[in-house]
Amino acid sequence: MANIIQNNVNSTNFNLKYRQDFAIIAGWIGFGSKVLDLGCGDGTLLQFLRSSLETKGYGVEKDDANWLACIQNGTNVIQMDLEAGLSGFEDQSFDTVILSQTLQAMHNTEEIVQEMLRVGHEVIVTFPNFGYWRNRMQITNGSMPVSKTLPYQWYDTPNVHLCTINDFDQFCKNHKITVIERKVITEGQEVNFMPNLLGNLAMYRLKKN
Amino acid sequence: MVINNSAGTNITGSSITNTRTTDNSSIGIVTAQTAYFNEQLQLKSGEILPQFHLAYETYGTLNADKSNAILICHALSGNHHVAGRYAETDKNAGWWDNLIGPNNGTGPNKPLDTNKFFVIGLNNLGGCHGSSGPSSIDAKSNKPFGADFPIVTVEDWVNSQARLLDYLGIETLAAIIGGSLGGMQALQWTIAYPERVKHALVIASAPNLTAQNIAFNEVARQAIMTDPEFYAGDYYSHNTVPKRGLRIARMLGHITYLSDDAMGEKFGRKLKDTLKYGFDVEFEMESYLRYQGDKFAGEFDANTYLRMTRALDYYDPALEYDGDLSAALKNVKAQFLVVSFTSDWRFSPARSREIVKALLDNELTVSYAEVTAAHGHDAFLMRDTHYHAILRAYLQNIEV
Numbered sequence A: 001m002a003n004i005i006q007n008n009v010n011s012t013n014f015n016l017k018y019r020q021d022f023a024i025i026a027g028w029i030g031f032g033s034k035v036l037d038l039g040c041g042d043g044t045l046l047q048f049l050r051s052s053l054e055t056k057g058y059g060v061e062k063d064d065a066n067w068l069a070c071i072q073n074g075t076n077v078i079q080m081d082l083e084a085g086l087s088g089f090e091d092q093s094f095d096t097v098i099l100s101q102t103l104q105a106m107h108n109t110e111e112i113v114q115e116m117l118r119v120g121h122e123v124i125v126t127f128p129n130f131g132y133w134r135n136r137m138q139i140t141n142g143s144m145p146v147s148k149t150l151p152y153q154w155y156d157t158p159n160v161h162l163c164t165i166n167d168f169d170q171f172c173k174n175h176k177i178t179v180i181e182r183k184v185i186t187e188g189q190e191v192n193f194m195p196n197l198l199g200n201l202a203m204y205r206l207k208k209n
Numbered sequence B: 001m002v003i004n005n006s007a008g009t010n011i012t013g014s015s016i017t018n019t020r021t022t023d024n025s026s027i028g029i030v031t032a033q034t035a036y037f038n039e040q041l042q043l044k045s046g047e048i049l050p051q052f053h054l055a056y057e058t059y060g061t062l063n064a065d066k067s068n069a070i071l072i073c074h075a076l077s078g079n080h081h082v083a084g085r086y087a088e089t090d091k092n093a094g095w096w097d098n099l100i101g102p103n104n105g106t107g108p109n110k111p112l113d114t115n116k117f118f119v120i121g122l123n124n125l126g127g128c129h130g131s132s133g134p135s136s137i138d139a140k141s142n143k144p145f146g147a148d149f150p151i152v153t154v155e156d157w158v159n160s161q162a163r164l165l166d167y168l169g170i171e172t173l174a175a176i177i178g179g180s181l182g183g184m185q186a187l188q189w190t191i192a193y194p195e196r197v198k199h200a201l202v203i204a205s206a207p208n209l210t211a212q213n214i215a216f217n218e219v220a221r222q223a224i225m226t227d228p229e230f231y232a233g234d235y236y237s238h239n240t241v242p243k244r245g246l247r248i249a250r251m252l253g254h255i256t257y258l259s260d261d262a263m264g265e266k267f268g269r270k271l272k273d274t275l276k277y278g279f280d281v282e283f284e285m286e287s288y289l290r291y292q293g294d295k296f297a298g299e300f301d302a303n304t305y306l307r308m309t310r311a312l313d314y315y316d317p318a319l320e321y322d323g324d325l326s327a328a329l330k331n332v333k334a335q336f337l338v339v340s341f342t343s344d345w346r347f348s349p350a351r352s353r354e355i356v357k358a359l360l361d362n363e364l365t366v367s368y369a370e371v372t373a374a375h376g377h378d379a380f381l382m383r384d385t386h387y388h389a390i391l392r393a394y395l396q397n398i399e400v
Helices: A020-027 A044-053 A064-072 A109-119 A133-140 A165-174 B154-167 B181-192 B211-225 B243-257 B260-266 B284-299 B302-314 B349-361 B376-381 B385-396
Strands: A034-038 A056-060 A094-100 A120-128 A177-186 A201-208 B033-037 B052-059 B069-073 B118-122 B175-179 B199-203 B335-341 B366-371
Touching: A020 A044, A020 A094, A020 A120, A020 A177, A020 A201, A034 A044, A034 A109, A044 A056, A064 B366, A064 B385, A094 A109, A109 A120, A109 A201, A165 A177, A165 A201, B033 B154, B052 B154, B069 B154, B069 B181, B118 B154, B154 B181, B154 B302, B175 B181, B181 B199, B181 B302, B199 B385, B211 B243, B211 B302, B243 B284, B243 B302, B243 B376, B335 B349, B335 B376, B335 B385, B349 B366, B366 B385
Parallel strands: A034 A056, A034 A094, A094 A120, B069 B118, B069 B175, B175 B199, B199 B335, B335 B366
Antiparallel strands: A120 A201, A177 A201, B033 B052, B052 B118
């Protein structure tokens, strides 16, 4: 696998609002790596990784409009439903497999994480931390949380498996998954103190035990 | 190697006049041409075609460095008349006219812009629309080849198409496009001529036929070959045509090209009149099938139909690699767009995903779309907004 180049990301040459989560992901990916981005949306992250790290690889996207946006911006994209697993991809055929803010919307949560670990040498998973204090406040006040990272009402949300950082730590332990690195951010700032309370977005770099 | 080795510059846009129909996005009036090859072609079966000719059409203009050519491969019953009309009064345009035309900045633009690309359509060997085939005249006997015309394969077609490119002075294709059996040719191009094709658009296709598909083909062939007027393929000398067999073969084909839902939506259980308690046409569905069957039987050659279905049956690039398609594609260099349609049960999305997997295994550049469509296998020929947006976006990104 390619050497990991930390923080070697020049986001100024990319026509995109600086995103701290992208910068952290880029820091976990080696120059020229082969990357698979599951639920890649319109391909923004892959574009960012291509321009900053000359990565190669593919996105996977189910939605027609997002799929089309990928093609328009030159991102290789495979249209398929992640719930069916990754049977089209061979074992250990990617340097890194990414699941960015999609885990919480998956029905087959355990299967997709195991599939990612099968296909990639390393795995990056990010998700909105349900333990974030603003979410807790809303529940304390008697309502389901609605926020920038959780923008849905309870009745129309695609999010079926929300979890906290503590929950995911436990999940990794139970499933014998090695956490290489974990970062937690809120509004683009890294959170090191009481991350499960103060962190909005959880980011994990994982590999098989 | 060819009789008329005209330089590419002499043939650019030569098949198109400036006449336009009222449809601004149409390529307008087109003319078919024929390329004669006075050189033998080794066929996969071991037989040799001593000489052959190919009917073709071109749309758009070949650019100076000859980097903008796109070849369109036809499916079972298609031909070289892909787009435009032969005369203003023609009722029907070419079979994939909704795909191809000049983007003039007004009106709805077609996905394949003939202002950018030089598009070639041809009639495959064994065809019945102007290329060498069972109904063309054997110079030795001065009679139609009939059953003597050899069995041709997808590989043979691709080799003959490469000769046509040589003839046109084109070394490399910007893209090869094909649906169904045409998609198999597109795939084969990337295997046989990896240096000569930059992009392959493989639509509603498969890396080989399933047993069920071979079964459908066999029923179609049996319908033709058991027609008393077939005369072992020599019906030309009996001044007849095995119309009944061809008609049934086409009716069967039509059933499999549509989805149950599409048929239900279009025909349902609608009656032409009231129930008559007999065996004449009573349901709209029957009426449609008989119309399609009759139309086809009146214009298509039975020996060609037999050969086209056999070419489908035989194609299997993984065969010599113990069924390993990934190994079969190991020398491929082209970039791919693979497209399937959700309701296509004859060339199902699962078959396209097999192609995609083999391309991924070889770390090739590939995108794959699974288009939600109700029209079954026929969807690849239809104008669907999202499907055409996919092709448009992909073709726009091809640099020439």
